[in-house]
Amino acid sequence: MNEKIIQKVRENIPLIHHLTNAPTMNFVANGTLAFGASPVMAKSIDEAADMAKNADAVYINIGTVAAEDIPAMIAAGKAGNEKGIPVLVDPVGNAATPFRSQAVDRILAEVKPTVIKGNAGEIAHLAGMDWKVKGVDSVGDGNIEDAAKLVAEKYDTAVVVSGKTDVICVGERIFTNDTGHHYLTLVTGGGCLLGSIMCSCLSTDDSIEEQLLTAVEFYGLAAEYAVAQDHVKGPGTFMATFLDALSMDAAILKGEKQHESINS
Amino acid sequence: MNEKIIQKVRENIPLIHHLTNAPTMNFVANGTLAFGASPVMAKSIDEAADMAKNADAVYINIGTVAAEDIPAMIAAGKAGNEKGIPVLVDPVGNAATPFRSQAVDRILAEVKPTVIKGNAGEIAHLAGMDWKVKGVDSVGDGNIEDAAKLVAEKYDTAVVVSGKTDVICVGERIFTNDTGHHYLTLVTGGGCLLGSIMCSCLSTDDSIEEQLLTAVEFYGLAAEYAVAQDHVKGPGTFMATFLDALSMDAAILKGEKQHESINS
């Protein structure tokens, strides 16, 4: 983890344009704010590209996409590509229905992603591998690194496979991260918000492997910190405390420093 | 309450397909996850039926329905009927506007519900009885059991009328439940999430009266437990702790067992 990346995000307050799913918008926006960036979620084709031109990164997540939403996603992604800002694509549940699979194909045919991020089932589906899924969740197992490398080559992009161990593929290099907690899977949008935190980190001038590793490691540490707090008794109190943790310094999450009172 | 139903849900992790309203999606998804099931909310006509084919139950809730959403609700409901999985319909605020009333009629003309669930005003409206409503809330009073029986016969379905006393009608039999707390009415989606918890319970192989009674009794106990926690001071802290409670065993909610720390 490169903590300077987090500091830069908090100094620059990058504007992250989200084309994302309905159920998790509120949580993702709050997590983006907590981390120190600025979310905007202008989903209309009438302004998606204009908003991307103002932004520092574009995040496309197909969680509850309908056919009529795809043109705005493509327009925002292309505007991001033209501006030269990072564009992250999250192919949520792409194996669950033919429509989802085709929606991702349509987007990736026109938008060049800086990063494709998904769970193992989603990345495996993009790689053309068989994988067991349930709704929008991955429940199968197989060689995740192979899947990531195939997708990285096929789409000429960095790839992040989120899971118990996160796998990051940049070119032919593989990096892994083991911070995190299964409680993130008990909160809707745990994966979606990670995509937004990645976008925030991608907006700095550091190397992409440092940016992605910082995002996943910090995110996992925040979950570990939240679960370790005495007042957290389940997914509801976890969610509130996890948002708190995203606003803290890495040193606090790692137990190297005490959290200062905000009540003074 | 049959606690084995809850155990089965947590072992099988049923996939509940939600066609539901925008303001409460996040809360409903989080409550479904907390309870132990898996929510998906694919609202597009392009995949609503395909997603239902993968699911263990279908939940149709018209809280913020627009005309263009109705075909996807019908497609998902029909796919659920064909697969033989439970389909629950919640006619939110059907008496508030002619459009809502007609939307419910259109859905129920094509979809065979396993359960219709609503507040007293909604069920009374379906029964053709006069009832006072305010927006999407019921404020009138009358004979709830009669209303439930009329709706059960008219639509050949089980009926749940949620309220201070929940009334369940299966065939000609009436069951009631008195767990719960008025704080559930201070959180948006308190009724919507109950529909999803019912769907989870309906996915087991038990009798429908046991499934519905278990859902409403457990849900009410979770609310009572949350309100009784010292750190709960109002609707915001209630909501977080209620989600925690939904993830616990019934024995903990009833005070028969201590909650184990999740922080170990």
Add this chain to the structure above:
Amino acid sequence: MNEKIIQKVRENIPLIHHLTNAPTMNFVANGTLAFGASPVMAKSIDEAADMAKNADAVYINIGTVAAEDIPAMIAAGKAGNEKGIPVLVDPVGNAATPFRSQAVDRILAEVKPTVIKGNAGEIAHLAGMDWKVKGVDSVGDGNIEDAAKLVAEKYDTAVVVSGKTDVICVGERIFTNDTGHHYLTLVTGGGCLLGSIMCSCLSTDDSIEEQLLTAVEFYGLAAEYAVAQDHVKGPGTFMATFLDALSMDAAILKGEKQHESINS
């Protein structure tokens, strides 16, 4: 602050019809409920006007508006005007894209607002003044009172400019409020929910300056109270406690009275 206005809201439970943005719907609905009013969010053109006819105030917020949403906003606003109930317009991020600016123009050409409420950048844009914005946030500075007066005259409306100091313009008179906390800017919908609280206060029979001052002062006090609680450690726990605070009496927020346990 006129605490009787808050008491009247809690006695009358006004129905506030929201035509609002997707990411903050859940938070706004919960805040409206916590404060003591009743939210409804019927966004469809098929019922927006009918729902407004049942309501006590109409709130139009363009946060994630698409072209197809505008007719429903106009229909609800006009129905509110015809019924003689307060109509509040929040031109969220109107300077961010041409589409937003035009959307607001279209709405204000047909709907007569009782109040226009925005941040400094939004009000300045309506006034035709140059102002620096970032996404949907205002980051510039200038003479806010002048901007408010220009907008009040141009649209024959009261104006509220929310910010560190809130500025209220009624006719040619200016009122200000200094309660509040920067944590409100770390939670998505902090401004949106204020609009809804204003609508609740506007539903009483008091003078508009008292209604608006009561709303902004109470809202700011609730934020101050939440931040001062020991268990609030960041934006996530703040959000839950802020919702609690919105349900309390002003005397508690001001420290003049203890909060009674809800656990009895």
